[in-house]
Amino acid sequence: EIVLTQSPGTLSLSPGERATLSCRASQSVSSSYLAWYQQKPGQAPRLLIYGASSRATGIPDRFSGSGSGTDFTLTISRLEPEDFAVYYCQQYGSAYTFGQGTKLEIK
């Protein structure tokens, strides 16, 4: 089973700043099968990025994804108040696995 490790566990930033979230896989993941989700308290996750770098429908262009192999990154270029949430990466290889999440909190 591929294990995804996200870092940092918590990221404290201010609105307007740039956020960089990391997702590292225990073995190589096809870029086609790497996705990012945002989850706010009491809500279901929302798909942000699929295929490592493609934005889902309706996702603002301040969200971008990159990476390949075992290292993937979600970048939020300029944080808006509504962006403070928990973010998960997910891979679909031999099975589906999620990272443990990164909490993005207001500094």
Add this chain to the structure above:
Amino acid sequence: EVQLVESGGGLVQPGGSLRLSCAASGFTVSSNYMSWVRQAPGKGLEWVSVIYSGGSTYYADSVKGRFTISRDNSKNTLYLQMNSLRAEDTAVYYCARDHVTMNAFDIWGQGTMVTVSS
């Protein structure tokens, strides 16, 4: 409108059973890959099971042999039959559409809470 609505959660004793339902609208369940994903209180997301459009099913090791995923094409509804429930199965259960070309869960339900406790 494309949406998923789960139901069937509740309080059940250890060793008991529960069946979750996920009604879809705006798309056809049988033409898509459909998954269940759960989230224990205060924890992260855990994939539970998937049913492919062709009918093949797969399970996480943690639920294999105890949970069964199925669908009713006439009702456009996905199900999760959960038997031999344990305290560690306590979670919010989400159904989600696994978009076959995005290879990601693009549509999620609102979730239904399952609590396993005596």
